[in-house]
Amino acid sequence: MSERAKAKRDRWTEVGVMVTLLVVAGVVIYWSYSTNARRQRFSQTDVTFSGGFPYRKAQPVWLTSLSQGNAAEGQQIAIHGLHGVQACATCHGAGGQSAPDAPIPRLDIFSVSYIDKQLHDYQATTRKNDVMTPLANQLNTQQMASLAQYFGNLPKPAPPLDMNVGPTRGRILASIGDNALSVPACNNCHGPGGSGNGPFIPAITHQPSDYVASQLNEWRNHRRDNDIDGVMSAFAGRITKGDADAVSLYYSNVIGRSN
């Protein structure tokens, strides 16, 4: 037998031994697990997490669709609109800067992800608005991503400085909350001075006070239910209308609208 054939045979012997060992090991492991399982009190039940872990929930479109958009297309839609879609600038102002005295948000201070998600939420009716819902229904995924890329990438205003202006009640709710109502400070999640926190918790400072107040109202009435676990609805439901006005006024006055 040639050296090569011998090596080949040896290799096959090795493989054979390995396979045998694996089979034996497999049987032993299977036997020990099944024996163990029989010993356990509840081995007959099918109550396991098999298939349950890891949790694979259907991912929302907006989690992955942002890259489809581009800011140039977004700017185009924002300024000129589309067939059947009014230009965003009509209400939200040039460069997303809405008028300070209307209940319309400034879009330039929101993040890319936040804007994209809101448009999808209007479509899904987890956020309802008589103007925005029909508009959002006219947009496709790419157009929504483009609008988000445009507004979300506009320069952000400077971080707010608390000048201790506006109603005291608003400042208290914003910075320390209300113990008796189990309402934590808005700033806990919305960031120092309400300047936003991460991609999905929006800035509430710099916004027109009527907009922030209107949203608290929407949360309370469940016309808006697009956060996680009903957190915002619960808070909005526990504070009074006066509280909502006070905290909105506080945030709109944190640094005035200097920008």
Add this chain to the structure above:
Amino acid sequence: MSRTLPSVDMVVVGGGWSGSIIGKEMAAAGNRVVMLERGAPQWTSPDFQSPRIHDELRYNTRQHFVQNAAKETYTFRNNQDQTALPMRVLRFAIPATGLGGCGVHWSGALYRYDEVEFKMRSHYTRRYGASIFDPEITNQDWPLSYHDLEPYYDRFEKLVGASGQAGNIGGVLQKGGSPFEATRRNPYPNPPMKVPYAPALFGEAAAKLGYHPYIQPSALSTRPYINPEGLNMNACVYCGFCSDFGCEHFAKASPQVCILPAALKQPTFELRTHAHVLRVELSSDRKTARGVSYVDAAGEELFQPADAVFMCAFAINNTRLLLLSGIGAAYDPATGEGTVGRNYTHQTTGSVNLFFDEKTRLNPFMGAGAVAVTMDDFNSDNFDHGPHGFVGGGYIQIQVTGAAPISFHPTPKGSPAWGSAWKKNAATCYNRAMPIQITAASSAYRGGCLSLDPTYKDGWGQPLLRITYDYPENDVRLSAFLTEKAETIGKRMRGVIMTEPGAAKRPYSTASYQTSHLTGGAAIGMDRADSVVNRWGQSRDVPNVFVAGSTVFPQNSGWNPTNTVGAMAYWVSDAVRTRYLRQPGRLIPS
């Protein structure tokens, strides 16, 4: 000389879970109650709000909520032959000071014990024979059963807005819950928590191996919730400032969120903070408590007379108060005589550090105190102990508390501990490392005990509590067994490239954190020989003194104690209201 205050019906020592529940229940029944809390008053708003609470250095590294060791600490030794020395920094456990007690900085893990834990001695003896217990082990049965306590577990779980998936409701197994769970009458009031990536991977591997992983029940509310006291809790937002911190969000249950506001509404309830109790004062025949002496914030010593005293201080601090007050006979490990200080236990732990490949991103900062996937396949007597020769079990889990940047920087064993190599490893591993944790039973043994230290004193001139403890061999074997099982699961997890098992080893050391689940010292039991309190938590020697908390646990189980502590607080409250107050001052018949 101390000044005597106007008498009240009841004094509650300590403003944690036990004190808050008992105080509220007693006041609601019309008794004049004074609660004495040694620490500061503190409330979710304004005290636990941002930006102040977002401070890892203050709350985690420097343990802001924890008993100040410069004023009051413990001395420690591993056995009777050593001389105990005081701990200058508390590391082994984190007893709280301040209103809400440990209910402020806890993680919120909320397990019930099962039937077996209440029949520790008799169950194992019946199934395996008496020889399953090492001779030194002094575990004993509780004088009440799981079924006695079940309604009170139910009450506490509703109070704290518990979240979880029940495993067994009225004998019917529930999908997604633990099939090993003892029967419950009701589901948890709120659905289980969300699952971060690392625990999900753990659950996947455990399920593949045929085990029964489930989401850890917790006292973190998962949706807006109004508890039976009419108090609001919010849905947890997984901010990561949870264990060691006060919850800013009214989501993690604490006495100040769940019950203290209801107590303070009672006209007969009074809370005094900065009130450090020195001792219970006894009558001359030492059979009746007259009240308690305490020092207020101004340093004045005051005597608060009361008809009944509830000891609701931190677990082992209750034992110290009993010893300082001369209630009951101090335990002597040499003779086995006496009961106060006997059956002190901690919690047996173990861990397996996992390191993942470069494709895995665990994002461990996304977490909350009690967020975990856990399994009870090797807890309690859910498996055959016969071949292993130890009693007790434990759970195996991955829990993600939030991976705070100062404290969480895992690097492989044997790799550089400082310098640029360490920095590189720490940065690489932050998102690719996570321990499997084991929380296991702790068996009581003859030498493990609490006593007054003969040398060292606290800031008020009273002897410190001396802890004498080492892992009994039973628990070393238990930890080794569980750690091996955990490593098998870890090796099966997707993405794992390295595992580092770390079973509990003797000698037990106080230099590193284990758990805060200190138990025992005033064991509950069947008769005078083995217990300080009867089945109602009532002192056998001074019947108008009641002891609450894990102080009365005769040994520790393989689960976190707080649910049982809360249930026992309701159990004691009911017993006092419906039994003791009929004939105050006497032992309640069993």
